[in-house]
Amino acid sequence: MNNISREDLVLLLTKKATEKDVDIPGIMGRKALQKSFYFLNQHYDFFTFKWHDYGPFSGELQQITKDLVSNGNITLKEIQTKKQDAVINHMTFSDDNNPYFSEEDIPKEIHSRMNQVLTLVLGRTPRELELLASVHYWAKKEQFALDSYSPEYIHNKLTELKPDAGFTMPNVIQAIETLEHFDYLHPEISE
Numbered sequence: 001m002n003n004i005s006r007e008d009l010v011l012l013l014t015k016k017a018t019e020k021d022v023d024i025p026g027i028m029g030r031k032a033l034q035k036s037f038y039f040l041n042q043h044y045d046f047f048t049f050k051w052h053d054y055g056p057f058s059g060e061l062q063q064i065t066k067d068l069v070s071n072g073n074i075t076l077k078e079i080q081t082k083k084q085d086a087v088i089n090h091m092t093f094s095d096d097n098n099p100y101f102s103e104e105d106i107p108k109e110i111h112s113r114m115n116q117v118l119t120l121v122l123g124r125t126p127r128e129l130e131l132l133a134s135v136h137y138w139a140k141k142e143q144f145a146l147d148s149y150s151p152e153y154i155h156n157k158l159t160e161l162k163p164d165a166g167f168t169m170p171n172v173i174q175a176i177e178t179l180e181h182f183d184y185l186h187p188e189i190s191e
Contacts, residue, residue, distance in 0.1 A: 004105065004106055004107075004110075006046055006047065006060070006061075006064055007064055007067070007068060007073075008101065008105070008106065009037075009046055009106070009110070010033070010037075010061070010064055010065060010068055010074075011068065011073060011074070011093065011098060011101055012103060012106055012110075012111075012114065013027070013033070013036055013037070013040070013114050013117075013118070014026070014027055014033075014068075014074050014091055014092065014093045015093035015101075015103070016111075016114055016115065016118060017036075017091075017092075017093075017118055017122065018092045018093040019093075020118065020122060022122055022123065024090065025092065026090055026091055026092035026093075027090070027091040027092075028079075028088055028090055028122075028126075029088040029089055029090070029091075029126055030062070030065065030089055030091075031054060031126045031129055031130065032121055032122075032124075032126065032129055033061070033065060033091065034054075034056070034057055034058065034061060034062070034133075035055070035056075035121060035129040035130070035132065035133045036117050036118065036121045037058065037061050038055075038056045038058070038133050038136075038137075039117045039120060039121070039133070039136075039184060040113055040114060040117050041058075042136075042184060043113050044110070044113075047060050047061045048060060049137075051137065051161075053162075054126075054130045054134075055130045055131075055133040055134035055137060056133050056134070056136075056137045065091075069091070071097070072094055072097040073093075073094055073097050073098050073101075074091050074092070074093065074094060075091070075092045075093075075094045076089050076090070076091055077089075077090045077092075078090070088126070116182070119182075120132075120178075120182045120184075127165075130165070131167055131171055131172075131175050132175050132178060132179060134158055134162070134167075135154050135158070135172055135175040135176060135179065136175075136179055136184055136185060138153070138154045138157045138158065139154055139176065139179070139185055140185075142154070148187065149176075149185070149187075151169060151172050151173050151176060152169075154172050154176070155167070155168075155169050155172045158172065
């Protein structure tokens with residue numbers, strides 16, 4: 001898998017999202033792309049993620065995405081949101097500008113994982129994605145240290161680091177349940 005470029009991985013995820021039968025196909029914003037790859041990264045080590053303002057973030061992924069948009073491989077369209085002066089950068093795969101891109105070169109296992117990630121991510125708001133990835137990030141940190149995680153620890157951490165986000169304990173519990181349902185969190189590490 002080392003011979004697959006990270007650019008091709010970004011293109012493949014964007015292509016898969018563009019081909020999905022949903023209201024607005026594609027990746028709805030840079031945050032959605034970041035969180036998609038954050039969850040994909042739980043199975044692979046494609047990018048380095050660190051804590052940032054809106055949860056786990058990869059500078060490498062951001063630069064690759066900018067380059068792909070700049071080269072026309074990914075089409076970017078600004079969509080106005082309900083918030084004043086806020087836009088979502090809607091990203092779609094450009095068939096015309098990717099004549100040499102081949103999905104067949106990417107292992108089926110990665111295709112399958114990407115489909116799972118898109119099932120988790122597509123249709124969720126940027127706030128929901130930020131919450132899911134942030135809860136996962138801090139749950140894994142606590143679980144690494146203590147072999148378990150607690151909603152209280154995660155909620156306290158998010159309140160400390162992101163006091164203006166307004167994430168409530170019910171939000172955190174719901175996010176944990178969603179992550180457990182999609183098999184991204186497991187309550188205890190097996191001995």
